[in-house]
Amino acid sequence: METDKAQIDIDRSAGDFSYPMNYEFDAGTGLTEATVDYISGVKEEPEWIRDFRRQALRTFFKKPMPTNWASRDLENIIFNDIRYYLSSGTKPKRSWDDVSPEMKQTFERLGIPEQERKFLAGVEAQFDSEAAYSNIKKVAADQGVIFVGSTEGLKEHPEIFRKWFGKVIPVGDNKFSALNAAVFSGGSFIYVPPGVKVKHPLQAYFRINAESFGQFERTLIIADEGAEVTYMEGCTAPKFETATLHSAVVELVALKGAKIQYITVQNWSNNVFNLVTKRGLAHEDAEIKWIDCNIGSRLTMKYPGVVMKGRRARGEVISIALANDGQHQDTGAKMVHAADDTTSNVVSKSISVGTGRATYRGLVHVPKHLKGCKNNTECDALLINPHSRTDTYPAISVRGNRHAMQHEASVSQVSAEQIFYMMSRGLTESQAMSLSVNGFVNDLVRQFPMEYSVELKRLIELQMEGSVG
Amino acid sequence: MSLKIDNLHVSIGEKPIVRGLTLEIQPGEVHAIMGVNGSGKSTLAKAIAGHPDYTITSGTVTMDGEDILGWESDERSRKGLFLAFQYPNEIPGVSNANFIRAAVQARLGEGEELDAVEYYERLYSKMDELGIPREFTARSVNEGFSGGEKKRNEILQMMMVTPKYGVMDETDSGLDIDALKVVAAGVNAQRGPNLGLLLITHYQRLLNYIEPDFVHVMVDGHIVQSGGKELALQLEDKGYDQFREPSPALVS
Numbered sequence: 001m002e003t004d005k006a007q008i009d010i011d012r013s014a015g016d017f018s019y020p021m022n023y024e025f026d027a028g029t030g031l032t033e034a035t036v037d038y039i040s041g042v043k044e045e046p047e048w049i050r051d052f053r054r055q056a057l058r059t060f061f062k063k064p065m066p067t068n069w070a071s072r073d074l075e076n077i078i079f080n081d082i083r084y085y086l087s088s089g090t091k092p093k094r095s096w097d098d099v100s101p102e103m104k105q106t107f108e109r110l111g112i113p114e115q116e117r118k119f120l121a122g123v124e125a126q127f128d129s130e131a132a133y134s135n136i137k138k139v140a141a142d143q144g145v146i147f148v149g150s151t152e153g154l155k156e157h158p159e160i161f162r163k164w165f166g167k168v169i170p171v172g173d174n175k176f177s178a179l180n181a182a183v184f185s186g187g188s189f190i191y192v193p194p195g196v197k198v199k200h201p202l203q204a205y206f207r208i209n210a211e212s213f214g215q216f217e218r219t220l221i222i223a224d225e226g227a228e229v230t231y232m233e234g235c236t237a238p239k240f241e242t243a244t245l246h247s248a249v250v251e252l253v254a255l256k257g258a259k260i261q262y263i264t265v266q267n268w269s270n271n272v273f274n275l276v277t278k279r280g281l282a283h284e285d286a287e288i289k290w291i292d293c294n295i296g297s298r299l300t301m302k303y304p305g306v307v308m309k310g311r312r313a314r315g316e317v318i319s320i321a322l323a324n325d326g327q328h329q330d331t332g333a334k335m336v337h338a339a340d341d342t343t344s345n346v347v348s349k350s351i352s353v354g355t356g357r358a359t360y361r362g363l364v365h366v367p368k369h370l371k372g373c374k375n376n377t378e379c380d381a382l383l384i385n386p387h388s389r390t391d392t393y394p395a396i397s398v399r400g401n402r403h404a405m406q407h408e409a410s411v412s413q414v415s416a417e418q419i420f421y422m423m424s425r426g427l428t429e430s431q432a433m434s435l436s437v438n439g440f441v442n443d444l445v446r447q448f449p450m451e452y453s454v455e456l457k458r459l460i461e462l463q464m465e466g467s468v469g
Numbered sequence: 470m471s472l473k474i475d476n477l478h479v480s481i482g483e484k485p486i487v488r489g490l491t492l493e494i495q496p497g498e499v500h501a502i503m504g505v506n507g508s509g510k511s512t513l514a515k516a517i518a519g520h521p522d523y524t525i526t527s528g529t530v531t532m533d534g535e536d537i538l539g540w541e542s543d544e545r546s547r548k549g550l551f552l553a554f555q556y557p558n559e560i561p562g563v564s565n566a567n568f569i570r571a572a573v574q575a576r577l578g579e580g581e582e583l584d585a586v587e588y589y590e591r592l593y594s595k596m597d598e599l600g601i602p603r604e605f606t607a608r609s610v611n612e613g614f615s616g617g618e619k620k621r622n623e624i625l626q627m628m629m630v631t632p633k634y635g636v637m638d639e640t641d642s643g644l645d646i647d648a649l650k651v652v653a654a655g656v657n658a659q660r661g662p663n664l665g666l667l668l669i670t671h672y673q674r675l676l677n678y679i680e681p682d683f684v685h686v687m688v689d690g691h692i693v694q695s696g697g698k699e700l701a702l703q704l705e706d707k708g709y710d711q712f713r714e715p716s717p718a719l720v721s
């Protein structure tokens with residue numbers, strides 16, 4: 001029993017720890033073309049990628065901050081105070097025994113190797129800029145599944161990598177996708193051959209260890225015709241005084257009849273600006289499903305999208321956002337219908353606690369020449385107390401009348417009476433609140449793999465504990 | 470050993486509602502409070518249970534000698550006080566079984582885990598006793614329950630957490646005759662030397678099924694008359710006017 005207790009205590013620290021590191025490679029502080037060249041140099045990249053990065057950097061500098069519609073808090077990101085690349089080498093280890101002690105200990109405290117043993121088909125563990133560990137189980141590898149870091153994907157599988165890289169999310173999509181394109185490092189490259197159904201999930205874990213650091217992983221997943229894969233990502237960072245930036249780009253390609261499920265459970269500490277662009281391209285009869293749980297961070301801006309390019313393609317976004325005191329979760333979904341008979345579904349639930357603010361931004365686009373498209377959008381907000389805030393900005397542009405669109409939104413509040421009722425049964429205030437919150441998201445959480453629903457439940461409890469008293 | 474309310478004054482905002490109420494309930498006893506609408510019965514019940522909006526301006530409430538007024542409502546509950554609500558709240562998305570389980574778990578010591586099998590066995594047997602269908606374990610707490618179903622669910626919770634003192638605020642209102650008998654039988658089965666009960670009711674009928682040892686009449690925030698169960702009959706017969714203080718207009 002004693003050891004069990006110790007295990008729980010580690011979980012409760014929720015990733016708030018860090019180790020002093022001597023990084024072998026450090027691009028220094030600030031962002032110039034030299035930074036980009038340094039990163040490219042360390043990675044020994046081909047010329048086309050170096051040009052790609054340089055061009056992206058120019059796009060990044062040119063593009064204004066989107067403060068005309070988004071939070072002004074973005075202005076508090078001082079790009080010149082951030083460190084853009086920190087690593088101790090670009091080659092991830094295939095065995096945990098070879099991983100450096102600090103990194104190994106970090107991931108052990110977060111429970112990654114244990115999860116890998118129990119229920120994953122492959123794991124990549126990124127520590128600051130590069131993967132420290134990356135391994136795929138033999139069964140999956142034997143089926144021809146590729147699961148490596150972006151650097152390795154680019155080097156070892158250029159024919160597939162280059163075909164899709166940057167095609168789903170163009171460099172200039174937004175200021176932060178341009179930034180990522182300029183300085184990207186880490187992230188996963190996955191290819192699943194035709195007809196292969198990867199039985200267990202592949203998992204990546206993104207860990208920020210250094211202060212004043214920016215993490216810019218880049219993930220590209222391609223499921224060939226009829227293939228199926230589930231990918232899960234988790235992320236944490238310690239609490240630092242200074243702001244940390246996390247700006248990822250994730251591109252998914254589901255070819256004819258393929259299925260990709262992408263699950264995120266983020267638990268960033270509240271100094272992290274989390275500005276992520278995620279989009280998938282679904283071909284004929286393909287299905288892309290984003291399950292996105294946003295907990296923590298100072299400001300999260302993330303609107304996973306699906307472009308339904310082939311007939312009968314399906315896109316889905318299931319998202320849960322919890323904005324605690326001082327946090328802003330600005331999340332949503334983008335559904336672009338680009339073929340007949342395509343179907344999209346968006347279910348978003350947000351919880352605002354204390355001064356926390358949750359914003360939903362949705363976009364559903366159906367051009368005029370299509371027919372038979374369906375969208376269902378449902379966004380529900382839960383306010384824990386009267387200071388919390390929620391806003392909904394649904395943008396539905398549907399041309400033509402041969403489609404079925406449905407939109408529902410609700411705002412509810414956990415009332416003092418409800419809390420009193422639960423407390424009068426012996427539950428503490430924080431237990432009462434986490435029970436209400438868990439009840440609110442329950443119907444969504446039931447769709448998650450078991451291990452993740454347990455983790456999410458625990459994270460919600462942790463958040464509510466911190467918010468009471 | 471008793472739940473002892475001594476000269477209790479309770480205000481909501483600036484408004485005094487309970488005004489000098491004294492009552493002592495010994496384990497094993499059943500007390501009934503009857504009183505006109507708005508006389509402060511529910512206010513009394515919630516104040517004892519620790520509702521944060523209800524200010525105790527003076528007086529004391531002790532449970533087995535311990536002052537409970539400094540405790541949060543959850544602590545009062547865990548120490549053995551139970552309130553069956555007049556208007557139970559709904560908790561969307563939380564299954565009844567999980568909710569009651571959390572309440573039972575909250576009474577265990579640190580590190581003690583509830584045995585799930587035993588818990589469900591006990592839950593099912595109490596549900597059977599109260600005539601609650603099994604599907605109610607999976608439904609969200611009180612959500613979409615009929616008035617009577619909510620009341621039954623309150624008693625189910627009371628049975629599951631086995632309090633030392635139970636306050637039942639108009640549990641009979643909303644119950645049909647058959648349900649009233651079933652619930653009364655359930656409560657009677659709980660009766661015994663380890664449970665003190667305070668029933669708040671408007672109807673003498675309930676007291677035919679759960680026989681009280683004492684009946685109190687509440688008017689304007691305090692008890693104006695106490696007696697045995699015959700007092701309830703007398704009330705049924707003559708109404709509350711006999712106990713009302715003459716209005717100032719008449720006095721002058």
Ligand SMILES: Nc1ncnc2c1ncn2[C@@H]1O[C@H](COP(=O)(O)OP(=O)(O)OP(=O)(O)O)[C@@H](O)[C@H]1O
Pocket residue numbers: 481484486504505506507508509510511512513555
């Ligand atoms: N939150 C509140 N704010 C203001 N007044 C309140 C509040 N709650 C109760 N009151 C008032 O306090 C008085 C007593 O209410 P209470 O609910 O205790 O009466 P009761 O005796 O239980 O009545 P009933 O028999 O109708 O249930 C009423 O006049 C009521 O309007």
Ligand SMILES: [Mg+2]
Pocket residue numbers: 510511512555638639
């Ligand atoms: Mg009442």
